[in-house]
Amino acid sequence: MKTVLYPGSFDPFTNGHLDLVERAGLLFDRVIVGVAVNAAKSPIFTMQERCDLIRESCAALEHVEVVAIDGLLVDSLERLGADAVLRGLRAFSDFEYELQMALLNRNLKRQCETIFMMPTLKNSFVSSTLVKEVARLGGNYQEYVPMPVARALGKKLGVEK
DSSP states (O other), X not given: OOEEEEEEOOTTOOHHHHHHHHHHTTTOSEEEEEEOOOTTOOOSSOXXXXXXXXXXXXXXXXXXXXXXXXXXXXXXXXXXXXXXXXXXXXXXXXXXXXXHHHHHXXXXXXXXXXXXXXXXXXXXXXXXXXXXXXXXXXOOXXXXXXXXXXXXXXXXXXXXX
């Protein structure tokens, strides 16, 4: 059974994230969404809320598991029995950072492979940061996130539509 770990802060989980999870299921038997803390970000949702929203958003996908992760990614990879790390690349600017992370992870653990996937054209500009900004400013954020996330985001920010 081939397993991939898809790590991220997922605050909030977007349609772009969901698209990668669905497509990764075509390549791997099991996709573990690893919800992590990013010290450089101030999340809107708690770790538990993010995990619950992703589970609800992926409920129809039998190949998906959602877990909270912390510490070094390579340690989570080993602990969860994953064969590779999945990362999404929206733009060339993403690639430079992601390449550095992939090389560092491989240096920390030689068996750590990283798989890069590009988003669909429809999701190529969607980011959690932009979704939060659109929502805060009263724009239509609902088309960029799964329905459970849209409801929770609207409630959290007091901008329900």
